[in-house]
Amino acid sequence: MAVFTPLSDDQVADFLERFDAGRLIRLEGVSGGTENSTFFVTTDRHALVLTLFEQGDQRELPFFVELLDHLAAHDLPVPGPLHDRQGVALQRLAERPALLFPRLPGEHPEQPTQAQCRAIGHALGQMHRLTREFPVQRPNPRDLSWIEQAAERVMPYLDDDEQQLMREQIADFERLLTPHELPGGAIHGDLFRDNTLFDGEQLGGIIDFYNGCTGDLLFDLAIVINDWCTTSQTALHESRYQAILVAYAAERPFTTVEREVWPVMLRMTALRYWLSRLLVVHVDPPAHTLTPKDPNEYLTLLKRRITHAVPPLPTAGP
Numbered sequence: 001m002a003v004f005t006p007l008s009d010d011q012v013a014d015f016l017e018r019f020d021a022g023r024l025i026r027l028e029g030v031s032g033g034t035e036n037s038t039f040f041v042t043t044d045r046h047a048l049v050l051t052l053f054e055q056g057d058q059r060e061l062p063f064f065v066e067l068l069d070h071l072a073a074h075d076l077p078v079p080g081p082l083h084d085r086q087g088v089a090l091q092r093l094a095e096r097p098a099l100l101f102p103r104l105p106g107e108h109p110e111q112p113t114q115a116q117c118r119a120i121g122h123a124l125g126q127m128h129r130l131t132r133e134f135p136v137q138r139p140n141p142r143d144l145s146w147i148e149q150a151a152e153r154v155m156p157y158l159d160d161d162e163q164q165l166m167r168e169q170i171a172d173f174e175r176l177l178t179p180h181e182l183p184g185g186a187i188h189g190d191l192f193r194d195n196t197l198f199d200g201e202q203l204g205g206i207i208d209f210y211n212g213c214t215g216d217l218l219f220d221l222a223i224v225i226n227d228w229c230t231t232s233q234t235a236l237h238e239s240r241y242q243a244i245l246v247a248y249a250a251e252r253p254f255t256t257v258e259r260e261v262w263p264v265m266l267r268m269t270a271l272r273y274w275l276s277r278l279l280v281v282h283v284d285p286p287a288h289t290l291t292p293k294d295p296n297e298y299l300t301l302l303k304r305r306i307t308h309a310v311p312p313l314p315t316a317g318p
C-alpha cells in the first residue's frame with residue numbers, strides 16, 4: 001500500500017478549488033510506491049495525481065518543482081506540477097506538503113523491449129543535454145562521500161568477505177573517480193523501470209524525481225543500465241544495453257574520460273544501491289511497514305560487474 005495519510009472526497013474537492021483543474025469526480029488511493037501517499041484524482045476535465053509527502057527534507061521540495069517545471073517547459077515526458085490560481089505549485093494538505101500532477105499514461109515495463117530501451121535512452125540523453133545549464137544546485141546526496149559514510153554504518157552487519165569487498169571497491173572509486181571532473185547537470189537519481197510509464201512502446205513519462213539532484217550525468221545513466229539491462233541471472237542484457245546507450249549518445253555524446261570510467265561508475269552505482277538497501281534493512285527502517293528491497297540483488301550485481309567486463313560506451317550516435 002502507499003496511502004499513509006487517507007484523504008476524504010471533501011478534502012480533495014476543497015483542495016481542487018485552489019486550481020483551475022475542474023471538479024472532483026473520483027478519488028482513488030494508489031497502491032504502488034513506498035515513500036509518499038499517492039492518489040489518482042479524476043475531475044470533469046483532467047486525470048491527475050496527488051502526492052502527499054510523508055518523509056524526506058521538505059526544504060528540498062522547491063528544487064524538485066523547479067526541475068520538473070524546467071523539464072516540462074522543454075517538452076520532456078515528465079509530469080510538470082500544476083500551479084494554483086496564484087501560480088504556486090507546492091501546497092499543503094492534511095498537514096503535509098502536496099503536489100498535483102497530470103496523470104501520465106502507461107505501465108511500468110518489467111521486460112523492456114528494444115523500442116522502450118531506445119525511448120528511455122533518448123529521453124535521458126535529451127534530459128541531460130537540457131539540464132547541463134539548469135541553474136539550481138542540489139549536490140548529489142548519494143555521491144562518493146555519502147558512500148564512504150554510509151559504508152561505516154553498515155559494516156557491523158556484513159561478514160568479513162563483504163566488508164573487504166566494500167572497502168576495496170570504495171578505495172578503487174576514490175582512486176579512479178576522484179581525479180576526474182565529469183560532465184554534470186541535473187539528474188533523476190533513481191531512474192529504475194518502476195519510475196517510468198510506457199503506453200505500449202511509447203514513453204508516457206518519467207516520474208518520481210525525489211532523488212533528483214545535480215551531479216555526474218554518467219551516474220544517472222549507470223543506474224539505468226544496472227536496473228534495465230540485467231537478466232534474472234544477473235547477466236548483462238546486451239541488446240537492451242546497446243539500445244539505451246546508442247539512443248542516449250545520439251543526444252549527448254560521451255567524453256573520453258566518461259568512456260574510461262564507465263565500468264567504475266557501473267560498480268559505484270551498484271554499490272550505492274547495495275548500501276541504501278542495507279541501510280533500510282539494518283539501520284534506518286522506514287516508519288511504514290513495507291517489504292524492503294533485497295540488498296543482495298545489488299551485491300550480486302556488483303560482483304558480476306567486477307568479474308565480467310561490459311562493452312565500451314558507443315563512440316557516437318546512430
Ligand SMILES: Nc1ncnc2c1ncn2[C@@H]1O[C@H](COP(=O)(O)OP(=O)(O)OP(=O)(O)O)[C@@H](O)[C@H]1O
Nearest residue numbers: 030032033034035036038049079101102103104208
Ligand atoms: N504522474 C503520474 N502519472 C501516472 N501515474 C503516476 C504518476 N505519479 C505517480 N504515479 C503512480 O503512483 C505510483 C507511486 O508514485 P511514486 O513512485 O511517486 O511514489 P513513491 O511513494 O515515491 O514510490 P517509490 O519511491 O517507491 O517509487 C507510481 O508507481 C505510479 O504507478
Ligand SMILES: N[C@@H](CCO)C(=O)O
Nearest residue numbers: 190192273276277293
Ligand atoms: N529504486 C530504489 C528504491 C526507491 O528509492 C531501489 O531499488 O532500491
